[in-house]
Amino acid sequence: MYENIDRSDLHQFGFDGARFKKAGRGELHGPCLWCGGKDRMVISKGMYWCRQCNKGGSLAKLLKEPLSFEEMERLRTISLAKEKRERDRIDREKTAKLKILNRDKPWVQFHKNLMDKPDILQQLEKDGITMKAVEFFQLGYVPKFRYWADGVEGFSPGIVFPIKNGKGMHNLRIRLLNITEGDKYRPFMSDVGAGFFKADFPDEDWVVIVEGEKKAIVCWLNGIPAVGIQGCWTFKEEWLPWFKKRYKQVFIALDPDPGGVAGAKRLAEMLHAPLIVLEGKPDDLFVQGKLTTPQFVSILSKSIYLLKRR
Numbered sequence: 001m002y003e004n005i006d007r008s009d010l011h012q013f014g015f016d017g018a019r020f021k022k023a024g025r026g027e028l029h030g031p032c033l034w035c036g037g038k039d040r041m042v043i044s045k046g047m048y049w050c051r052q053c054n055k056g057g058s059l060a061k062l063l064k065e066p067l068s069f070e071e072m073e074r075l076r077t078i079s080l081a082k083e084k085r086e087r088d089r090i091d092r093e094k095t096a097k098l099k100i101l102n103r104d105k106p107w108v109q110f111h112k113n114l115m116d117k118p119d120i121l122q123q124l125e126k127d128g129i130t131m132k133a134v135e136f137f138q139l140g141y142v143p144k145f146r147y148w149a150d151g152v153e154g155f156s157p158g159i160v161f162p163i164k165n166g167k168g169m170h171n172l173r174i175r176l177l178n179i180t181e182g183d184k185y186r187p188f189m190s191d192v193g194a195g196f197f198k199a200d201f202p203d204e205d206w207v208v209i210v211e212g213e214k215k216a217i218v219c220w221l222n223g224i225p226a227v228g229i230q231g232c233w234t235f236k237e238e239w240l241p242w243f244k245k246r247y248k249q250v251f252i253a254l255d256p257d258p259g260g261v262a263g264a265k266r267l268a269e270m271l272h273a274p275l276i277v278l279e280g281k282p283d284d285l286f287v288q289g290k291l292t293t294p295q296f297v298s299i300l301s302k303s304i305y306l307l308k309r310r
């Protein structure tokens with residue numbers, strides 16, 4: 001009984017199913033009713049147990065001997081208060097980190113570094129990123145950036161992409177130059193969360209979402225207003241209202257790799273935006289002369305037609 005339990009079934013045991021996440025091996029992880037550990041409760045194969053307070057047992061038994069309503073409310077209040085304290089602490093840390101970033105302005109030095117690197121500037125130019133973009137977006141260069149890949153420490157030179165938000169700099173993204181496969185981008189500051197890279201035209205009421213800062217810049221240079229995100233799974237629901245308010249029409253042109261397709265579909269549904277599948281990455285297509293601005297605009301406008309017909 002309750003072997004393959006779904007999140008929506010959890011309420012009958014007193015758990016708040018909406019706050020549970022699917023983990024590997026068919027497990028569900030979420031807040032403990034007893035100690036308030038926010039992801040400590042594991043539910044799997046008809047059993048529940050907390051990795052923090054060790055409370056546990058069979059779901060079938062829990063259903064037969066339910067907690068009283070008062071007991072449940074008491075426990076839930078404790079758990080919510082604990083979670084809120086934890087969230088507030090993380091928010092405070094994030095704010096402090098961003099203050100330091102905006103006070104020290106490390107991107108100024110990184111930008112100077114890049115201006116002293118003709119070979120890197122030349123490479124960027126070949127990749128479609130001209131001096132106009134280097135100056136406009138204050139792109140930079142870091143000679144030795146420490147990063148981890150699969151738990152192993154490494155060092156690499158990197159291109160610095162400043163990520164702005166309304167009030168100041170949100171973070172910097174480092175494009176590692178010695179990595180050719182896997183995730184080439186790293187955040188300059190960890191734990192500040194994802195941000196999006198805005199390369200839009202203030203007068204346009206439409207935008208294309210692309211993967212990564214580099215593509216956003218190349219699109220922008222080719223007259224296409226673009227926003228770069230760091231992979232489709234990083235798009236946050238709290239960004240939705242801003243996108244809806246700012247743009248009349250959003251398009252999604254993410255990388256045509258199998259891993260990205262599922263995430264791209266999710267994003268298309270969230271934004272009610274058409275998904276464009278190009279024959280390659282938009283920046284490469286532009287640089288290789290396989291895509292022109294009018295062609296791209298025409299592909300986009302056809303996609304609206306398809307969206308409306310669906």
Ligand SMILES: [Zn+2]
Nearest residue numbers: 032035050053
């Ligand atoms: Zn617990």
